[in-house]
Amino acid sequence: MRTSKERAPIYEMLEAHAAKRPISFHVPGHKGRTDWGVPGADQRYGPLMSLDVTELTDTDDLHHPQGPIAEAQHLAADCFGADETQFLVGGSTAGNLAMILGTAAPGELLITQRNVHRSVIHALMLAGVQAVLLPPAIDISTGLALIPEENLIEQTLARYPEAKGVILTSPNYYGLSTDLRPIVERCHAAGIPVLVDEAHGPHYGMHPLFPQSALQAGADVVVQSAHKMLNAMTMGAMLHMQGKRVVREAVLQALRMVQSSSPSFPLLASLDLARRRIHTEGPQAFEAALSAARRIRQLVSGTRFRILHAEAREISDGVRYDPLKVVCYDEWGQWDGFAVRDLLAARGCHAEMADARFVVLALGIGSTYEDGEAAGQALAAISKELGAARSAVSGEHAPLSGGLLLKAPQVPEPVRFDRQVKNVISVPLEEAVGRTAGEWIVPYPPGIPELFPGERVTVAAIERLKQWNRKGAQIQGAGDPTLSRIRVWD
Amino acid sequence: MRTSKERAPIYEMLEAHAAKRPISFHVPGHKGRTDWGVPGADQRYGPLMSLDVTELTDTDDLHHPQGPIAEAQHLAADCFGADETQFLVGGSTAGNLAMILGTAAPGELLITQRNVHRSVIHALMLAGVQAVLLPPAIDISTGLALIPEENLIEQTLARYPEAKGVILTSPNYYGLSTDLRPIVERCHAAGIPVLVDEAHGPHYGMHPLFPQSALQAGADVVVQSAHKMLNAMTMGAMLHMQGKRVVREAVLQALRMVQSSSPSFPLLASLDLARRRIHTEGPQAFEAALSAARRIRQLVSGTRFRILHAEAREISDGVRYDPLKVVCYDEWGQWDGFAVRDLLAARGCHAEMADARFVVLALGIGSTYEDGEAAGQALAAISKELGAARSAVSGEHAPLSGGLLLKAPQVPEPVRFDRQVKNVISVPLEEAVGRTAGEWIVPYPPGIPELFPGERVTVAAIERLKQWNRKGAQIQGAGDPTLSRIRVWD
Numbered sequence: 018m019r020t021s022k023e024r025a026p027i028y029e030m031l032e033a034h035a036a037k038r039p040i041s042f043h044v045p046g047h048k049g050r051t052d053w054g055v056p057g058a059d060q061r062y063g064p065l066m067s068l069d070v071t072e073l074t075d076t077d078d079l080h081h082p083q084g085p086i087a088e089a090q091h092l093a094a095d096c097f098g099a100d101e102t103q104f105l106v107g108g109s110t111a112g113n114l115a116m117i118l119g120t121a122a123p124g125e126l127l128i129t130q131r132n133v134h135r136s137v138i139h140a141l142m143l144a145g146v147q148a149v150l151l152p153p154a155i156d157i158s159t160g161l162a163l164i165p166e167e168n169l170i171e172q173t174l175a176r177y178p179e180a181k182g183v184i185l186t187s188p189n190y191y192g193l194s195t196d197l198r199p200i201v202e203r204c205h206a207a208g209i210p211v212l213v214d215e216a217h218g219p220h221y222g223m224h225p226l227f228p229q230s231a232l233q234a235g236a237d238v239v240v241q242s243a244h245k246m247l248n249a250m251t252m253g254a255m256l257h258m259q260g261k262r263v264v265r266e267a268v269l270q271a272l273r274m275v276q277s278s279s280p281s282f283p284l285l286a287s288l289d290l291a292r293r294r295i296h297t298e299g300p301q302a303f304e305a306a307l308s309a310a311r312r313i314r315q316l317v318s319g320t321r322f323r324i325l326h327a328e329a330r331e332i333s334d335g336v337r338y339d340p341l342k343v344v345c346y347d348e349w350g351q352w353d354g355f356a357v358r359d360l361l362a363a364r365g366c367h368a369e370m371a372d373a374r375f376v377v378l379a380l381g382i383g384s385t386y387e388d389g390e391a392a393g394q395a396l397a398a399i400s401k402e403l404g405a406a407r408s409a410v411s412g413e414h415a416p417l418s419g420g421l422l423l424k425a426p427q428v429p430e431p432v433r434f435d436r437q438v439k440n441v442i443s444v445p446l447e448e449a450v451g452r453t454a455g456e457w458i459v460p461y462p463p464g465i466p467e468l469f470p471g472e473r474v475t476v477a478a479i480e481r482l483k484q485w486n487r488k489g490a491q492i493q494g495a496g497d498p499t500l501s502r503i504r505v506w507d
Numbered sequence: 508m509r510t511s512k513e514r515a516p517i518y519e520m521l522e523a524h525a526a527k528r529p530i531s532f533h534v535p536g537h538k539g540r541t542d543w544g545v546p547g548a549d550q551r552y553g554p555l556m557s558l559d560v561t562e563l564t565d566t567d568d569l570h571h572p573q574g575p576i577a578e579a580q581h582l583a584a585d586c587f588g589a590d591e592t593q594f595l596v597g598g599s600t601a602g603n604l605a606m607i608l609g610t611a612a613p614g615e616l617l618i619t620q621r622n623v624h625r626s627v628i629h630a631l632m633l634a635g636v637q638a639v640l641l642p643p644a645i646d647i648s649t650g651l652a653l654i655p656e657e658n659l660i661e662q663t664l665a666r667y668p669e670a671k672g673v674i675l676t677s678p679n680y681y682g683l684s685t686d687l688r689p690i691v692e693r694c695h696a697a698g699i700p701v702l703v704d705e706a707h708g709p710h711y712g713m714h715p716l717f718p719q720s721a722l723q724a725g726a727d728v729v730v731q732s733a734h735k736m737l738n739a740m741t742m743g744a745m746l747h748m749q750g751k752r753v754v755r756e757a758v759l760q761a762l763r764m765v766q767s768s769s770p771s772f773p774l775l776a777s778l779d780l781a782r783r784r785i786h787t788e789g790p791q792a793f794e795a796a797l798s799a800a801r802r803i804r805q806l807v808s809g810t811r812f813r814i815l816h817a818e819a820r821e822i823s824d825g826v827r828y829d830p831l832k833v834v835c836y837d838e839w840g841q842w843d844g845f846a847v848r849d850l851l852a853a854r855g856c857h858a859e860m861a862d863a864r865f866v867v868l869a870l871g872i873g874s875t876y877e878d879g880e881a882a883g884q885a886l887a888a889i890s891k892e893l894g895a896a897r898s899a900v901s902g903e904h905a906p907l908s909g910g911l912l913l914k915a916p917q918v919p920e921p922v923r924f925d926r927q928v929k930n931v932i933s934v935p936l937e938e939a940v941g942r943t944a945g946e947w948i949v950p951y952p953p954g955i956p957e958l959f960p961g962e963r964v965t966v967a968a969i970e971r972l973k974q975w976n977r978k979g980a981q982i983q984g985a986g987d988p989t990l991s992r993i994r995v996w997d
Contacts, residue, residue: 025543025545025548028545028548037855038855039855039856039857040855040856040857040878041857041878042833042851042856042859042868042870042874042878042882043857043858043859043860043869044735044736044741044859044869044871045734045739045740045741045871045873046734046735046736046737046738046739046869046871046872046873046874047734047737047738047740047871047872047873048871048875048878049873050738050873051738052738052784052873053515053738053780053783053784054783054784054787055515055518055780055783058515058518058776058780060554061554061555062554062555062740062773062777063554064550064552064553064554065551065552065555066740068551069740069741070741073857074852106742107766107767108767108768108769109769110766110767110768110769114764118926122927123635134768135768136768139763142764143608143765145613145635242534242769244534244537244769245534245535245536246534246536248535248536248537248540248541248542248543249535250535250537250552250556250559250773251559251560251561251769251770251771251772252596252767252769252770252774266928267927270926270928271926273629274604274629274632274633274926275604275633275765276600277599277600277742278598278624278625278626279598279599279600279732279734279741279742280742281741281774282741283552283740284742284771286548290543290545290548291543293543293544294542294543294544297544298544343532361532365527365529366529366530366532367529367530367531367532367533367563368532368533369532369534370533378532379532379533379534380532381534381535381536381537381538382536382537382542383535383536383537383538383542384532384538385538388531388532388538391530392532435612435613436608436760436761436764437612437757438609438754438757438760
């Protein structure tokens with residue numbers, strides 16, 4: 018007899034429905050058939066089409082679940098340690114929108130960090146709220162941005178006790194994070210909920226080698242991209258809630274507003290199946306991916322490439338890493354991340370992302386030892402080809418920190434967000450002071466926006482932009498990447 | 508040599524990517540593999556998983572398309588007759604949200620009809636706008652709600668010249684519509700754009716037997732559920748724009764805000780393939796579905812069931828019908844739509860929806876003659892079983908009109924929408940006058956909301972609710988379906 022965690026209620030319901038060979042006089046219009054006149058496509062989609070159904074008597078309604086969807090969500094809450102879990106068909110984007118729309122009314126104030134995913138900024142715009150955007154802490158050894166310092170959050174809570182929530186992003190895109198618990202405890206002591214965009218960490222807390230999850234750290238609302246590291250289909254994500262600091266009905270109402278009224282059942286079933294896999298297998302489910310990570314490290318050892326977390330000294334105290342994000346760089350600093358990414362792609366290994374220093378290989382629950390072998394062999398071959406352009410100077414490689422560190426950052430003024438498209442004009446950098454920024458200006462690395470649309474341009478901001486320019490940072494988002502002019506509201 | 512309309516750029520790009528057998532070190536975490544430990548599921552999803560990729564150098568970015576997605580969208584604009592087409596992965600919901608968010612700033616005013624899809628109301632709430640909610644015209648022979656009368660829209664335009672747009676829903680859920688062109692012309696003469704939720708009409712204008720499309724009638728923004736009647740996967744939809752009355756960048760920005768930053772490529776490719784089918788085949792693509800509709804009509808002829816549009820006299824002047832929506836009812840009025848729906852389901856034929864009178868069989872591009880045979884035979888058999896409970900009284904069947912017709916409706920006051928969850932209390936119906944409604948109250952048929960949350964409760968509204976109650980209407984949405992009490996804001 019199967020235990021309940023071995024069930025996949027949504028998937029099983031869809032199979033049971035299809036087994037009845039129902040004749041469909043309801044949407045969708047394909048009626049379970051593929052007939053596109055493209056034989057390859059018909060074969061690709063064919064087996065799945067009869068599961069692509071709609072809300073029927075024997076299916077369920079994502080927005081008011083009472084049957085298999087409710088059951089599947091209960092199982093997911095059990096698996097991830099939440100009080101309540103909502104399946105998302107609009108990706109973590111839908112979750113980030115809902116958690117923010119559900120927490121603050123227009124004009125109310127939230128606290129977050131500058132280095133958030135674009136969907137968080139979109140949520141602030143859509144919500145029409147004010148937000149205090151804190152500078153993140155920078156990991157000193159890598160120059161990568163983390164969450165803000167605990168004492169900065171403490172100062173911010175003291176200055177803005179009316180804040181409706183603190184929004185954090187953890188882990189970052191490179192798989193780095195710090196312990197959320199002390200910050201969660203400070204926020205809760207101030208009566209303020211913590212909302213975490215954990216898009217890159219749906220596997221956290223599921224294996225002894227992974228950092229703890231945001232739910233384990235006590236966060237109130239957590240959004241995870243189940244498609245990023247687990248094996249749900251793309252756009253499959255989950256929103257978890259625990260405790261009573263957030264009005265759950267408000268988050269649920271926001272989800273009903275931002276998500277499709279005809280959600281995809283194959284997508285929902287893939288969330289159910291992804292949960293089932295880790296629920297039944299436990300840590301074992303990640304052993305193949307971990308073996309791939311280990312194999313890359315083995316094969317890269319002795320080459321010109323290094324892996325960020327392969328040696329403990331390269332990660333600062335208190336910074337935790339995701340063993341499934343293999344962050345590579347050229348020890349000699351001659352080849353940037355973009356170049357290494359392209360050399361890997363030429364060998365059939367497609368990386369998640371690259372910047373001026375790093376290339377990030379994202380493993381996932383579907384990764385195999387053979388994948389690790391392929392990437393490791395490719396890196397070893399690339400190293401050999403590039404050769405000893407200069408002799409290795411062990412321990413003397415360029416410092417990784419590329420960030421402009423803020424000493425004792427101050428609590429900034431809140432920015433008022435709205436969703437309207439503005440008329441913008443381009444002005445010389447110096448003349449922008451006192452005006453409102455009309456574009457995002459994001460130096461890479463570390464990818465922390467220096468200006469958001471809607472933010473007042475200060476003398477200090479202009480000074481920082483000039484410093485970035487002198488350092489030769491790559492400026493993303495700006496209409497003029499040389500930053501001699503910037504766009505401001507007209 | 509293939510013409511460009513025979514191409515399916517997104518699908519072809521995905522196949523080309525998969526053919527390289529790339530090794531994935533990027534999201535999604537399934538890496539193109541299915542390994543859920545559920546063999547049936549692995550087989551169902553298997554062939555499609557290697558197309559479930561993310562934004563890569565050789566794929567494209569839905570939010571800033573420059574490659575195959577841009578090309579596919581251009582082909583779709585050509586096929587549907589738009590200046591610009593956006594593929595939607597969040598269903599028509601995403602399109603309705605974006606067209607409304609992109610048209611009106613918070614506090615600005617829109618004009619719409621009371622009988623809209625919930626996603627339109629959600630958009631008004633999210634947008635924080637005011638809306639004048641017009642009573643729809645009622646088709647006298649069926650009691651079903653259409654769009655508002657032209658002269659009512661004219662009066663409304665005169666009274667609210669500051670309106671930012673007129674939002675119409677056409678066709679309705681039963682496939683009924685009236686000519687949009689006169690209304691579009693009036694709105695354009697007033698300098699006001701027309702936004703149409705054409706979720707149920709993605710096939711309109713594609714066959715001589717189908718009514719013209721909203722784009723053909725001159726609408727500025729049109730949202731269509733390609734999954735409802737064409738053969739895209741569920742959640743696949745399109746937003747079309749033409750002309751310059753709407754600021755397109757504002758609609759696009761809203762789409763970037765409400766849709767996933769990791770859109771599903773299999774879903775996008777299914778939109779591409781659905782467009783290709785009708786683009787290359789033309790009207791021929793719908794012949795099988797039309798043959799199903801004809802076959803149902805043949806088999807139902809001589810039974811106790813009637814089909815709404817099978818006889819011209821049953822449709823009022825100027826009302827057009829969708830031949831792919833087969834709207835059935837018991838001529839003798841003994842069996843309601845719900846009962847007939849259940850009797851059909853017991854014979855394996857699953858209808859789209861039912862109400863107190865009608866059952867709606869929705870055909871689609873995937874429907875076959877055999878489907879029509881099955882539904883027709885089922886209806887004939889049901890008719891035989893139910894027998895001649897009384898003799899047919901030709902031409903004397905109960906009048907279909909169940910609506911409470913408004914004589915010379917007035918232009919109502921605007922309702923201010925917001926997205927906050929309110930505290931509500933339940934009060935006796937009489938005591939609600941002058942307070943703000945805290946729930947939706949929707950009598951069926953015809954499914955037109957009598958009260959929206961946020962709407963001021965008037966004496967007239969209370970009188971109408973009492974009339975509905977006396978008529979024995981089924982009241983949806985209300986906490987107390989007998990309407991002795993209703994919920995209002997505390």
